Amino acid sequence: MVEDVIRVIKERRSVREYISKPIPKEVLEDILDCGRLAPSARNLQPWLFVVITEKQTKEKIAKLALYGKFIADAGACISVFCERDARHLVEDGCAATQNMLIAAKAYGIDSCWVAGYERPYSEDIRKLLGVPEKYKLISLISLGYSDKTVTKAKKTLDEVVRWEKY
Numbered sequence: 001m002v003e004d005v006i007r008v009i010k011e012r013r014s015v016r017e018y019i020s021k022p023i024p025k026e027v028l029e030d031i032l033d034c035g036r037l038a039p040s041a042r043n044l045q046p047w048l049f050v051v052i053t054e055k056q057t058k059e060k061i062a063k064l065a066l067y068g069k070f071i072a073d074a075g076a077c078i079s080v081f082c083e084r085d086a087r088h089l090v091e092d093g094c095a096a097t098q099n100m101l102i103a104a105k106a107y108g109i110d111s112c113w114v115a116g117y118e119r120p121y122s123e124d125i126r127k128l129l130g131v132p133e134k135y136k137l138i139s140l141i142s143l144g145y146s147d148k149t150v151t152k153a154k155k156t157l158d159e160v161v162r163w164e165k166y
């Protein structure tokens with residue numbers, strides 16, 4: 001179990017090409033449930049997740065999101081919003097986002113985090129989805145089954161860790 005969690009975290013990579021295989025609704029619901037259970041400042045849970053599976057809407061979002069064209073081909077896209085009045089809306093929304101990336105990977109579903117916070121298109125996406133003004137877009141998550149393997153150069157532990165002091 002511990003090994004599984006660690007392996008999933010270590011194996012997750014951003015994948016931007018998907019095969020056309022739908023994601024079962026109950027799997028999406030469980031991924032969303034993992035987002036719901038993320039930590040948030042003062043346990044405010046200021047998030048709102050809007051799930052998009054309809055092709056037309058995915059295509060509209062893909063057109064708007066500057067570096068998210070692949071959303072059009074994803075099985076689903078989860079848009080993560082947080083209440084704009086929450087003091088830690090960005091951290092809270094990012095915690096929920098990361099939980100969902102990991103949960104998806106555990107289900108064998110690949111993903112990519114697409115920037116959503118204070119982008120030129122953030123408000124357009126909120127309006128497109130009919131989300132009330134009290135929310136701000138934090139991120140978009142593309143989800144899909146993929147046959148691609150992505151490798152990515154990562155810094156070594158030595159490069160990024162200091163013990164006790166710098």
Ligand SMILES: Cc1cc2nc3c(=O)[nH]c(=O)nc-3n(C[C@H](O)[C@H](O)[C@H](O)COP(=O)(O)O)c2cc1C
Binds near residue numbers: 014016067112150
């Ligand atoms: C805040 C944030 C915004 C990102 N925005 C985009 C994006 O708009 N488009 C995209 O293709 N990838 C985006 N990414 C994914 C990163 O490019 C990716 O995480 C990074 O290259 C490391 O690769 P890995 O996820 O495979 O470890 C974003 C990631 C984060 C954390």
